[in-house]
Amino acid sequence: MKAISYSRYGGPETLAYGDVREPKIGPDSVLVKVRAAAVNPVDWKAREGYLDPMLDAVFPVIPGWDVAGVVVQLGVSVAEYAVGDEVIGYVREDFLSRGTFAEYVGAPVRTLARKPRNLTWEEAAGLPLTGLTAYQVLTQALQVKRGETVLVHAAAGGVGSIAVQLARHLGARVIGTASEANHDFVRSLGGEPVTYGEGLAERVRGLAPEGVDAAFDTVGGDTLRVSANLLAPEGRLASIADGDVVGYGGRYFWVRPDADDLTRLSELAEQGVVSVHVSETFPLERAADAYRLNEQGRTRGKIVVTVDWADEAAENGGNGGSGEQ
Known part of the structure; x- marks a missing residue:
């Protein structure tokens, strides 16, 4: 699959776009076909090594913790979701490696909630973290x-x-x-x-x-x-x-993934209580430019990276086309 990754700590120049191994799906996880992923300041701070005292980095690291996408494969113990469900997630693990700036991400169900129906993919990706x-x-x-x-x-x-x-x-x-x-x-x-x-x-x-x-x-x-x-x-x-x-x-305070809290936020978004302002979007291959803009620290709302699934061959390839296991 295509993804953004880095193999050492450093600035935006360390980010590379290319092929990486598709994620394996554990019993309590689902495979999500990524539609959009939001940029957060913690992403570039992690890339520069500021989180190294707290989180091990397993290189190459795919950055990103926010995601909006579609469930395409279920872990063997997952009953909360079905293939085709639209979800959002704060997909944070206790190490850096398998992030959301990719065509697919493996997401533990504890990190997910159903996507607000009234939000675009870009808006939905900006909600979780x-x-x-x-x-x-x-x-x-x-x-x-x-x-x-x-x-x-x-x-x-x-x-x-x-x-x-x-x-x-x-x-x-x-x-x-x-x-x-x-x-x-x-x-x-x-x-x-x-x-x-x-x-x-x-x-x-x-x-x-x-x-x-x-x-x-x-x-x-x-x-x-x-x-x-x-x-x-x-x-x-x-x-x-x-x-x-x-x-x-x-x-x-350090935020933690919580499916119940995220579900409540999704409900509030559908009720019109919470909206997400997206200031600018970038295609996945230009994620480094999205990072550079975010690092300026003057963004109104969110900067979001999108994945283009117009190519049916790409959409049906790899694990993402295999459906439920």
């Missing part, structure tokens, strides 16, 4: 309640834009940091935008003089310090970007 991160931080780490005020950083980005929508659904008031160019976008999600950078604390206090009940940090560094100082007396703080949050009495 960002959606699960936002959902789990808001409901577990911050335990946001109706009537509270929540500060969300990078509110126009992948995680931030979903967090704004989910926090509003939970009944919270949301203040979101963003560049001025993205203020209208943040408003369209239900948030009250403020410009990040120097003077941020004063701007937030102008909107919430008594402090915020919860702060969701996606940036780290000085932004984390400012967030801690903006909390109300009983305020809560969580970060997905900076472990120093623990020193401020907050929680450092």
Whole structure:
């Protein structure tokens, strides 16, 4: 099958497009024919070796954890899905090797949910990691309640834009940091935008003089310090970007695959509560360009890589055409 892979840590230049071995399917997994896969900052951080203290890399590594596609083969113990089901997944294992930037991916059922019927393949691919991160931080780490005020950083980005929508659904008031160019976008999600950078604390206090009940940090560094100082007396703080949050009495959060949470997100998408903004798409062979754009850190919503299945010969070849086993 065709895939993007890298055989050593490094920059986008390490990414190669070509043939790799098709994945084997374990008893509790399914083979997914990939329609789209979203780019996340953690993908290029893994490629550059930042996750090496945590996750072993089995080279060559196919990057990517987000996927939307069609089930084409079942593991022997799988009863949750049938061949032909449309699914989304946060397909993360405890090592780096078998990612989603490929024509096929083997996905444990614990990482999957049914695709929202109202989302395109590209939109659906952008939901799992960002959606699960936002959902789990808001409901577990911050335990946001109706009537509270929540500060969300990078509110126009992948995680931030979903967090704004989910926090509003939970009944919270949301203040979101963003560049001025993205203020209208943040408003369209239900948030009250403020410009990040120097003077941020004063701007937030102008909107919430008594402090915020919860702060969701996606940036780290000085932004984390400012967030801690903006909390109300009983305020809560969580970060997905900076472990120093623990020193401020907050929680450092790492998202985990959860089929139930992902199913809930899919339901919320079908109800119109959550939408996914796709800023740009790239074909699989240009995934390196998608990474370069993501690494600039200024994306509104998501960047997505797509797999073209127009060629029937490619579609029917290999394991993907073998059906259920």
